[in-house]
Amino acid sequence: MTSIQHNLQETRQRIAAIAERCGRSPQEITLLAVSKTKPASAVAEAADAGQIAFGENYVQEGVEKIQALSERSPLEWHFIGPLQSNKSRQVAEHFAWCHTVDRIRIASRLSEQRPAHLPPLNVLIQINISDEHSKSGIMLEELPALAQAVAALPNLRLRGLMAIPAPENDYQRQLTVAKKMADALATLKQKHPFVDTLSLGMSDDMEAAITAGSTMVRIGTAIFGARSYAATTHNKN
Template identity: 55%
Template sequence: MTTIFTAWQGVQRRIASAATTSGRTANEITLLAVSKTFPAEAVRELYLCGQREFGENYVSELQAKAHALQDCPDLVWHFIGPLQSNKTRIVAATAAWVHSIDRLKIAERLSEQRPAHLPPLQACIQVNVSGESSKSGVEPGATIELAKAICHLPNLALRGMMCIPDPAANTQQLAAQFRMLRNLQQQLRAEGLPLDTLSMGMSSDLELAIAEGSTLVRVGTAIFGARNTKGQEQ
């Protein structure tokens, strides 16, 4: 067994255990393997193990790896990083999911630029649950208005919300930030929006995120190892 395969199995066991502890089942939770800074060969290795959902933070990496792995037709790309207006076209043409919509302008560009032969782009709104000024994401109080506007865009399918909590937060603070996202989802459902996705939880906190209702965890380091971020596109 390879190191990546062994680590991937370990993460799956963590998810299953956390789901059981929370009174849920593992098949309610999607594992998104975050492959940023790792080569296409590492993605292929994990793909051959059976993983299908992969996340990228950088547009240039998404584009390059999608090109290199064209022979993996059922590989599903998620874009999960900050997205600038001048790079929406690449994401719209390449990804199946985008988790980091935080303003209407970005959503409108993605909808306009989504190729006609592709199904609607599956979308999540990134919410700034920590209140950090340096963190991307819409303010919680503006989420409902943004969500309703996105629902009118023809080539996007709003599926839910994503958050990146304060990494320095203690367990209680982290739980509160995850709970804030879950509560927002419930409010939007009450408004008639059929949202089914809570993208929250990473290598270090996936158990807590699952306990608070996560349906998708974004795991990179625990699968691929420590990253070398030197020289990476921001």
């Protein structure tokens, strides 16, 4: 067993244990393996261990991996980084999900640029739940209007919400923020009953996120090891 396969197994076991402790089925939670800065060979290794869903933060780097691994049985690619308007076409053409929609202009471009032969692009609206100036995302009070606009676009499928909370070591404070996101999803679902996804939780706050109701956790270093950014700076966004 390779280190990536071992790490994947340990991560899945941790997710299952957390889910069972809070009375949820592990099948309710999708593990998104965040492969940014890692080579296509590492993604292939994870795929060999049964991993299907992969998250990429940088458009060009993600597209290169998608193309390199196009012959493999279907992998599901999620774009999870900040999206610039001039890169929207590549996301629309190559990815199955975009987690970081935070303005109607980007959503409209994604819908217009989604190829007709592909199913609608699954999108999540990013919430700046910790009100950090350095983070992308909208305030919760802006959600109803943006969700209504996104849901009306023909080549997108609004699936739910995503957030990257501010780092917090205290579990109860992590849980408070995670519950705020879960409540926002429940409210959104009243108006848009087809939404079903809360992308929330990374290695350090996964337990609080799952306990609160996250349906998708984004795990990178715990699976692939420490990241090296120097080799990938030319690929950012």
